[in-house]
């Protein structure tokens with residue numbers, strides 16, 4: 021079959037977007053095969069996930085997101101901005117409602133985060149600190165800045181459902197090796213995290229910004245994780261490092277986003293995640309589902325200006341701040 025795809029990214033977290041708005045193209049098993057094959061970075065494409073844009077009876081459109089290991093996620097913050105932009109442009113709207121596995125999110129075009137880098141804002145509002153909702157099997161209703169000895173002898177964690185599962189640790193310095201070790205261990209402990217978990221290290225920077233690095237369930241270390249940066253911003257407010265209702269610059273290996281956590285009612289939260297939704301290329305993929313190992317693709321359009329403008333944003337980030345979270349001389 022020949023399949024049109026759009027490669028896109030949110031803060032360096034990259035996705036293959038497949039438009040099924042007019043009609044569904046794949047069975048459930050085929051979606052798993054596609055995500056494992058097309059996301060494989062040893063193949064001709066490679067990505068942190070596949071986003072299926074579908075029709076919805078409850079909203080303007082629906083997002084289904086699959087990780088490279090074939091698992092489906094309840095939320096994908098960076099992907100939500102990309103699908104939100106695709107929906108706005110396809111439906112000629114400035115804002116849309118996007119149905120996800122466990123809720124509906126508002127996505128709207130937002131003020132640029134940097135010249136010529138259009139930004140979109142996604143509202144993550146299906147959030148819970150209840151351990152049963154995450155789920156994490158511990159003997160308490162919530163886990164707020166507590167040790168998890170099964171993972172680490174010195175770090176403390178806060179568990180939050182976005183509604184995909186996250187744990188966040190506020191750390192002094194970010195070690196990729198330590199994060200990867202804890203991330204792998206956490207996703208092997210099914211008696212603690214029955215549905216796996218995304219693990220986030222969050223560094224509070226001296227100018228009020230934060231730096232977040234994430235080991236993603238079903239992926240591993242990624243340039244950034246939208247729901248992880250949102251979870252980390254919420255936890256930074258819960259632990260008194262930041263104020264609810266104020267925008268936080270969130271730096272990451274893929275660039276930067278802005279998050280604003282709000283307490284809507286007691287113990288009910290929303291996080292507004294603003295950042296780029298960059299289109300990279302359109303391509304037609306030719307393959308046979310029966311023998312999907314043989315895939316060819318012909319690139320129809322490369323979004324050169326968008327790629328260059330986002331690259332300048334990264335340079336700016338590097339000039340004013342090492343994206344690994346430390347200041348460098350300007």
Ligand SMILES: N[C@H](CCC[C@H](N)C(=O)O)C(=O)O
Nearest residue numbers: 093096097098184237246247
């Ligand atoms: N790996 C995540 C899904 C993608 C989340 C991330 N890419 C984001 O932007 O939120 C999970 O299994 O929950």
